[in-house]
Amino acid sequence: MSIELRPPKREDAADVADALNRFSRAFGMPEETTSGIENWFAAPSADIENDARVAVLDGEIVGYADVSDSTREGRFLWIDTGFDPAHPDVVAPLLDFTEERARQLAAPGGAIRAGAPEPAAGLRKLLESRGFAFHHFSLRMAADVTGELPEPVWPGGISGRRFRGPDDEQAVYGAHQETFADQRDFEPDPFEDWQYWSYRDPFDPELWFLALDGEQIAGIALCRSEWGGDTDFGWVSVLGVRRPWRRRGLGLALLQHAFRELRARGKSRVGLGVDAENPTGAVRLYERGYGGRAQAHLVRQAGGLGWRDVAAPRQVSGLPDTDGRRPRPGLRVSRLRAGVRCRSRPRSARLG
Numbered sequence: 227m228s229i230e231l232r233p234p235k236r237e238d239a240a241d242v243a244d245a246l247n248r249f250s251r252a253f254g255m256p257e258e259t260t261s262g263i264e265n266w267f268a269a270p271s272a273d274i275e276n277d278a279r280v281a282v283l284d285g286e287i288v289g290y291a292d293v294s295d296s297t298r299e300g301r302f303l304w305i306d307t308g309f310d311p312a313h314p315d316v317v318a319p320l321l322d323f324t325e326e327r328a329r330q331l332a333a334p335g336g337a338i339r340a341g342a343p344e345p346a347a348g349l350r351k352l353l354e355s356r357g358f359a360f361h362h363f364s365l366r367m368a369a370d371v372t373g374e375l376p377e378p379v380w381p382g383g384i385s386g387r388r389f390r391g392p393d394d395e396q397a398v399y400g401a402h403q404e405t406f407a408d409q410r411d412f413e414p415d416p417f418e419d420w421q422y423w424s425y426r427d428p429f430d431p432e433l434w435f436l437a438l439d440g441e442q443i444a445g446i447a448l449c450r451s452e453w454g455g456d457t458d459f460g461w462v463s464v465l466g467v468r469r470p471w472r473r474r475g476l477g478l479a480l481l482q483h484a485f486r487e488l489r490a491r492g493k494s495r496v497g498l499g500v501d502a503e504n505p506t507g508a509v510r511l512y513e514r515g516y517g518g519r520a521q522a523h524l525v526r527q528a529g530g531l532g533w534r535d536v537a538a539p540r541q542v543s544g545l546p547d548t549d550g551r552r553p554r555p556g557l558r559v560s561r562l563r564a565g566v567r568c569r570s571r572p573r574s575a576r577l578g
């Protein structure tokens with residue numbers, strides 16, 4: 227049996243989603259959809275012909291990998307690999323391709339990052355043998371919202387409303403970029419990319435919540451009505467509070483408001499992704515917001531040529547480990563193929 231690597235075609239999307247889901251299912255829950263992969267292939271910053279490969283074995287797509295760099299500045303090159311666990315032999319050639327491509331695209335001093343689920347020991351070992359070392363965890367948190375949910379308490383002077391479309395667009399984009407600039411290794415989303423990812427199907431403007439102080443945006447919670455095709459599962463893509471309004475309870479109020487609104491739309495679970503070492507205390511905020519019902523998925527990253535992620539998902543029954551370094555002993559490991567950070571863009575290239 228020989229493995230063929232070739233650039234993906236748009237019509238491969240369903241097979242790529244299937245291969246990636248076989249991988250993520252082995253470690254937790256599937257999270258790709260055909261339309262999600264089509265979106266990825268068609269993204270403004272994507273160069274699928276040169277940056278992605280499918281691994282084909284006996285005519286069947288059994289693996290996929292790509293390199294992405296939304297800014298195209300070569301500062302961070304994200305490698306994402308997924309494969310059918312029945313065919314682990316396809317991983318090495320996929321990594322050979324993506325690492326070589328990442329080297330070509332990297333600026334001097336640029337870093338390569340890769341993610342892998344904690345339970346995918348073979349993939350982690352392979353990455354480590356190639357110079358990837360642990361860097362940090364990223365959490366994916368999900369909670370059941372069918373029970374009692376606290377009412378948000380809005381700080382004085384703040385009022386809330388929904389997104390009103392084009393009139394709000396620049397202000398929301400600005401608030402998103404400004405607040406997220408406080409995350410580690412922030413890379414701004416080019417406006418065209420931001421629009422593309424924000425408005426991808428199924429975009430629902432009713433799930434974009436703005437907190438206003440007079441005319442000014444103080445904070446935003448931008449949510450989606452599904453995750454990985456699961457319409458019972460609401461997703462908080464972006465939560466940001468601008469600096470002058472922080473530490474007054476607005477972040478928590480926005481989160482609680484988002485949960486209630488998502489539940490009002492029939493969602494039974496809500497989720498989000500976050501860097502375990504978020505410097506603005508987002509993890510503590512989420513722990514509060516989730517009321518201890520969270521399950522967390524941790525991602526890792528590492529350093530070699532640059533540094534890289536090794537995604538490490540976990541499920542915890544209580545609060546996640548927030549030191550960003552070591553999984554707590556005794557936690558049940560669940561899954562994760564590609565971490566998704568709390569922002570507009572999906573997939574591992576945006577690991578938190």
Ligand SMILES: CC(C)(COP(=O)(O)OP(=O)(O)OC[C@H]1O[C@@H](n2cnc3c(N)ncnc32)[C@H](O)[C@@H]1OP(=O)(O)O)[C@@H](O)C(=O)NCCC(=O)NCCS
Nearest residue numbers: 405466467472473474475476477478500506507508510568
């Ligand atoms: C994370 C973020 C949304 C939090 O917003 P926020 O409005 O400051 O959140 P809150 O005020 O609800 O809680 C933050 C802290 O303020 C404290 N706080 C809340 N009300 C307070 C008050 N009246 N007085 C003093 N402190 C208060 C909270 O206890 C919490 O403390 P902690 O840091 O010890 O956990 C904001 O810092 C942000 O936009 N960060 C950058 C973007 C980001 O990382 N987003 C999350 C990515 S997934």
